[in-house]
Amino acid sequence: MSASETTTARVVAPDTEPAWKRVADDQMRRGAFTRTLPMWVGAFALLMVMPLLFPSAVGVTIMNQMGISIVFALSYNMLLGQGGMLSFGHAVYFGLGGFLSVHVMNYVEYDGWWLPLPLLPFLGGLFGLAFAIPIAGFSTRRAGTVFAMISLGVGELVAACSIIFVAFFGGEEGVSGDRTMGPPVFGSEFLSEVEVYYLTAVIVLISALFMYLFSRTPAGRMANAVRDNEERAEFVGYSQRYVRFVSFCAAGFFAGVAGGLFAINYEILTEENLNLVTSGWVLLMAFIGGVGFFIGPIVGAILLTLLQTVLSNHTELWQLYVGILFVLTVMYAPRGLTGLVMMHGPALRAGRLGMLAVPYAIAVVPLLALLAGTALLLEMGHTANQSVVGESEAHVFGLTLDVTTALPWVVAAVLAVGGGYGLYRIAQYLRDAFAQATGPAGGHQ
Amino acid sequence: MTAALQMQGVRKNFGPTEIIRGIDLEIRAGERHAIIGPNGAGKSTLFHLISGKYSKTAGRILLNGTEVTELQPYQINRMGLSRSFQITNIFPRLSVFENVRCGLLWSMDYRNSFWRLVDTERALNERAAQILDQIGLLDRCDLPAGVLAYAEQRALEIGITIAGGADVIMLDEPTAGMSHSETEGVVDLIRRVTEGRTLVMVEHDMGVVFNLADRISVLVYGEIIATGSPEEVRASKAVQEAYLGTVQESGEEVL
Ligand SMILES: Nc1ncnc2c1ncn2[C@@H]1O[C@H](COP(=O)(O)OP(=O)(O)OP(=O)(O)O)[C@@H](O)[C@H]1O
Ligand SMILES: [Mg+2]
Numbered sequence: 001m002s003a004s005e006t007t008t009a010r011v012v013a014p015d016t017e018p019a020w021k022r023v024a025d026d027q028m029r030r031g032a033f034t035r036t037l038p039m040w041v042g043a044f045a046l047l048m049v050m051p052l053l054f055p056s057a058v059g060v061t062i063m064n065q066m067g068i069s070i071v072f073a074l075s076y077n078m079l080l081g082q083g084g085m086l087s088f089g090h091a092v093y094f095g096l097g098g099f100l101s102v103h104v105m106n107y108v109e110y111d112g113w114w115l116p117l118p119l120l121p122f123l124g125g126l127f128g129l130a131f132a133i134p135i136a137g138f139s140t141r142r143a144g145t146v147f148a149m150i151s152l153g154v155g156e157l158v159a160a161c162s163i164i165f166v167a168f169f170g171g172e173e174g175v176s177g178d179r180t181m182g183p184p185v186f187g188s189e190f191l192s193e194v195e196v197y198y199l200t201a202v203i204v205l206i207s208a209l210f211m212y213l214f215s216r217t218p219a220g221r222m223a224n225a226v227r228d229n230e231e232r233a234e235f236v237g238y239s240q241r242y243v244r245f246v247s248f249c250a251a252g253f254f255a256g257v258a259g260g261l262f263a264i265n266y267e268i269l270t271e272e273n274l275n276l277v278t279s280g281w282v283l284l285m286a287f288i289g290g291v292g293f294f295i296g297p298i299v300g301a302i303l304l305t306l307l308q309t310v311l312s313n314h315t316e317l318w319q320l321y322v323g324i325l326f327v328l329t330v331m332y333a334p335r336g337l338t339g340l341v342m343m344h345g346p347a348l349r350a351g352r353l354g355m356l357a358v359p360y361a362i363a364v365v366p367l368l369a370l371l372a373g374t375a376l377l378l379e380m381g382h383t384a385n386q387s388v389v390g391e392s393e394a395h396v397f398g399l400t401l402d403v404t405t406a407l408p409w410v411v412a413a414v415l416a417v418g419g420g421y422g423l424y425r426i427a428q429y430l431r432d433a434f435a436q437a438t439g440p441a442g443g444h445q
Numbered sequence: 446m447t448a449a450l451q452m453q454g455v456r457k458n459f460g461p462t463e464i465i466r467g468i469d470l471e472i473r474a475g476e477r478h479a480i481i482g483p484n485g486a487g488k489s490t491l492f493h494l495i496s497g498k499y500s501k502t503a504g505r506i507l508l509n510g511t512e513v514t515e516l517q518p519y520q521i522n523r524m525g526l527s528r529s530f531q532i533t534n535i536f537p538r539l540s541v542f543e544n545v546r547c548g549l550l551w552s553m554d555y556r557n558s559f560w561r562l563v564d565t566e567r568a569l570n571e572r573a574a575q576i577l578d579q580i581g582l583l584d585r586c587d588l589p590a591g592v593l594a595y596a597e598q599r600a601l602e603i604g605i606t607i608a609g610g611a612d613v614i615m616l617d618e619p620t621a622g623m624s625h626s627e628t629e630g631v632v633d634l635i636r637r638v639t640e641g642r643t644l645v646m647v648e649h650d651m652g653v654v655f656n657l658a659d660r661i662s663v664l665v666y667g668e669i670i671a672t673g674s675p676e677e678v679r680a681s682k683a684v685q686e687a688y689l690g691t692v693q694e695s696g697e698e699v700l
Binding site for chain 1: 496498517518519522523527528530534535536537538539542543546547548550551552555556557558559560561562563564565567570571573574575577578583586605608609
């Protein structure tokens with residue numbers, strides 16, 4: 001405690017500013033929005049050129065889906081990552097925002113409502129918010145298991161309602177609309193996918209920006225504090241319940257915005273969009289990406305959308321792979337893929353990232369063998385399992401394998417087991433290399 | 446002048462066990478009041494009752510003349526009472542700087558606003574940095590609070606407690622587990638930051654108690670057996686019999 005001898009009026013050479021003033025300035029400078037501005041501008045530029053890089057119809061559709069998922073996953077992370085609330089029912093607000101948006105499209109088409117399309121997602125957001133307010137009212141008293149259970153119950157309840165209240169949810173077929181009936185915006189009626197892309201991109205950017213800014217407000221900072229230690233927050237004047245309430249409402253709003261974007265893109269909403277499967281999916285996106293980082297859910301949304309759209313074209317087992325990825329993340333990388341990248345920060349700053357090149361290059365070999373072997377086994381097993389007469393060929397990695405012969409099985413098993421054993425053998429070597437690159441004791445000294 | 450804290454017939458049972466067995470105590474505004482007593486006497490429980498963490502089985506508690514018996518911790522805190530914990534209770538994943546800043550937000554009227562950015566509020570950040578300077582953690586401000594050394598976490602615990610500028614400060618064993626020199630630093634700090642405020646502290650180190658306290662209350666088995674100036678308490682027969690005799694021995698080592 002020797003430093004505490006110094007008083008607040010301490011004068012530090014060579015300048016006359018007291019040390020605390022420099023620290024305050026430093027904190028403000030580093031937290032300042034202007035510091036992240038280049039990233040936002042960069043993201044904007046990237047979003048604008050993406051359709052030029054991927055001009056195909058499929059590419060644009062996938063990117064639109066990514067945008068929707070990004071907003072949805074970021075809103076989910078306001079609960080899980082920022083606020084410590086594990087929700088199993090976040091699709092409720094996504095779906096409700098989406099359903100409302102489709103209905104509004106129909107009012108525009110049939111009842112002559114005047115509404116430019118870019119405003120539609122925000123109506124969806126307000127609708128999500130309208131439902132989030134009462135639900136947050138009774139579910140945010142506690143976090144933890146109680147909150148998780150209530151979110152599950154509410155999710156199930158609303159999904160059940162969607163089959164009962166046919167007028168609003170449209171029963172099994174859902175509700176469809178036509179986005180092109182509103183007044184043109186900048187001469188666009190949003191007939192083409194690319195026009196929808198630019199609309200989506202702008203709203204994604206605005207939403208992400210506001211969600212980021214929220215995390216830097218008193219309400220957002222206290223959400224983190226309550227997540228860390230709800231009891232202590234109460235003893236510095238904050239009601240843990242009200243802090244969660246605010247985050248929950250904000251999350252409900254942005255989930256509704258994402259639902260509105262979905263409505264614009266697909267022009268149809270069904271029960272699937274608000275059921276527990278969708279709620280689970282957004283959890284996966286946020287968690288695999290990394291809930292401890294603002295960009296984590298963005299990474300997760302992009303990756304899982306890719307798997308959902310691209311991988312699903314190549315294998316029926318894609319959901320199994322996503323499941324495996326999720327379990328591996330929970331077990332070995334609880335900070336998500338973003339966490340895996342970020343943990344190299346200390347090595348990078350110490351200029352020792354290069355020390356990891358060789359160990360990683362060595363590790364890639366057994367890792368790839370393990371992945372390839374496992375995928376082969378799963379795919380061949382899948383084929384063998386459901387092979388109708390004459391169907392004995394599995395198509396994997398562009399190969400055609402006859403699952404009635406032994407050779408492919410042996411090769412796959414050798415790859416999988418050999419790769420797994422290899423990884424196991426070099427694990428310690430990797431850990432040591434990492435510790436060395438990260439610095440003495442890996443600590444904060 | 447009304448007392449800072451008034452306890453009237455306060456009782457607390459955990460199931461059939463009576464832990465606090467009828468406490469009547471006044472803490473005068475502006476005094477430094479120490480509560481001492483053997484392990485398990487109920488000192489921390491009394492703190493929890495006053496600060497709203499536990500509900501009361503019976504009795505009333507008044508803060509600056511206003512009844513707070515049924516209020517929640519955050520409501521009591523907003524009325525000007527701030528406390529620390531015997532077992533360190535901080536925000537482990539937030540930076541040290543943010544821990545202190547969170548202690549400031551409500552008292553500086555930021556509430557749950559979502560239209561202001563913490564990073565643009567100069568007064569807020571400067572106040573947080575000043576407190577860090579006071580508690581000697583300025584050079585630790587960017588670390589996650591959870592990785593601090595024990596003594597540093599204890600200092601932070603005090604920093605969060607005093608940050609809001611509450612006029613009643615309650616510290617539960619602020620020097621527990623600290624070395625001699627660390628203890629001196631903390632005593633100094635406590636003396637400085639409680640200037641002009643009311644302090645209630647639980648403390649086992651008799652050196653600290655007799656050094657800091659204007660008055661002392663002795664809590665044994667859930668009852669206050671004596672309250673008075675350090676001299677009065679030292680002289681009290683009941684205290685010597687029930688408690689102090691044993692502690693003075695260990696206390697002398699510290700002195
Ligand atoms: N939540 C609880 N449920 C049941 N019993 C409790 C609870 N909290 C405390 N007690 C009991 O109440 C008694 C007083 O505990 P308390 O923590 O208030 O003592 P203390 O005077 O602060 O002791 P120490 O000096 O060790 O901190 C102890 O016997 C303890 O076991
Ligand atoms: Mg105690």
